[in-house]
Amino acid sequence: MAGPVFARRGFLSAATGLAAALALTACGGGTEPATSAAPTGSAAPGGWTFTDDRDKKLALPERPARIVAQVGAAAALWDFGVRPVGVFGPHKLADGAKDPQVGNVDITKVEGLGNVWDEFNVEQYIALQPDLLVSSMYVKGTLWYVPEKSKDTIEQVAPTAGIMLTGRSATQVIGKYEELAKSLGAGMEGVPEAKARMEAATKELAQFKDLKILLMSGGPDAMWVVNPPEYPDIVHLTAAGLDVVTPSKVDEGGFFQTLSWENADEYDADVILYDTRTQSLKPEEMLKKPTFAKLPAVAAGQLYPWRAEVPFSYQGYAAFLEELVANLKQASKLP
Missing domain, CATH: 3.40.50.1980 (Nitrogenase molybdenum iron protein domain)
Structure with a gap:
């Protein structure tokens, strides 16, 4: 498992294998949306905008309320007060315990769309009726844990936001997640003390x-x-x-x-x-x-x-x- 494949899938992530399968239909959701504190999904003056690290300016008539995020992104957003409805990437260990990568996210309150590399349940994703997908990026333009074979379908369902990790300092990355969280109406409880x-x-x-x-x-x-x-x-x-x-x-x-x-x-x-x-x-x-x-x-x-x-x-x-x-x-x- 050496070389670039290990760099991307093994060393950089806690994915323990390369596996997968997807489909496309609809099934029930029912997960609670959004952020803690501050109203979510409400129309701001001129709507909601955010420029991600692909230099892509996202614009919606209302603030996104139903967020799906790659586990690393979900963990960051959760600490700022954003509550995703779904996550993908390693979030549950073999014994059912939380994977450390998912941080403080309560995995009993989010829908898991995939737990290993190349696994992303598209039909579950559609059923969640997401307003926005958020993922980190190690390579600009490539959303981490969004499978190449289904990314076109995934990107048709809802807008996506990418936050770059490689070549940046932690403070820069944290600052970008803070900017995104604020735009989503996050409460920021405990943030000043932690900073x-x-x-x-x-x-x-x-x-x-x-x-x-x-x-x-x-x-x-x-x-x-x-x-x-x-x-x-x-x-x-x-x-x-x-x-x-x-x-x-x-x-x-x-x-x-x-x-x-x-x-x-x-x-x-x-x-x-x-x-x-x-x-x-x-x-x-x-x-x-x-x-x-x-x-x-x-x-x-x-x-x-x-x-x-x-x-x-x-x-x-x-x-x-x-x-x-x-x-x-x-x-x-x-x-």
Whole structure:
């Protein structure tokens, strides 16, 4: 699963397989729409407009009330006060528990249209009578988790909005979701407090500038060293003063460098942050790889979680950064 396919489907998402099937008819909906606080679906002066990151200006006579969103987008919007009626992408684990990617979304109150890559139930989508579909984008113009084979039909049902992730900082992405949420009438409850927490934790990161930090994901036969400029969260960390390893040779697609476990010591690091998503090996599994277990950072116990798909909201990033600060306070520069 190496190469660009893994970059898009595995490493960047918590999709655990490539699967699928779709259809086209109608079935019952009944999910409650919209946002918390502030009226939704009401006509604003001149109607509703929003320019997304495809430079596409969306315009509707009334504010959209029934929102369907890719799980990452849904998690961000939820924290701002928007309540989607449907989600697609990994939101439920095999045991029925919530996938971490879906954040604070109450999955019992939204319709699930698909849980794995290339799965999107078009007939359920139509039945929801959506006013707007929202998705993140890793490639401009390509809505994440909207299947290529059914995207034309999906885009005929309702307008779509894309929020770009690649090459941006977390603050830029969060700001774009905030702009969208405000346009949708979101209540913003708890947002100022969360923003203050995020800003405070960000300032604390500068004290760890002497630590060399490597971020990685592990698979059965390889480890992937991430390329910082491609990830909004890591762009945020480096801008705040952290010294993050940049691989010398990235794979096609630019997101990471693939290394065999035998070459796990390619880069020196005082701290290793490991990918916590479901498709990545857990620490106890990686520790069975002798070359990984012998790495100085691992041997020193300076192996900490990387929450690679934390929601792009102030609440999500406040929690992510506070945990990271607490972990880095335990770490020290290695000889």
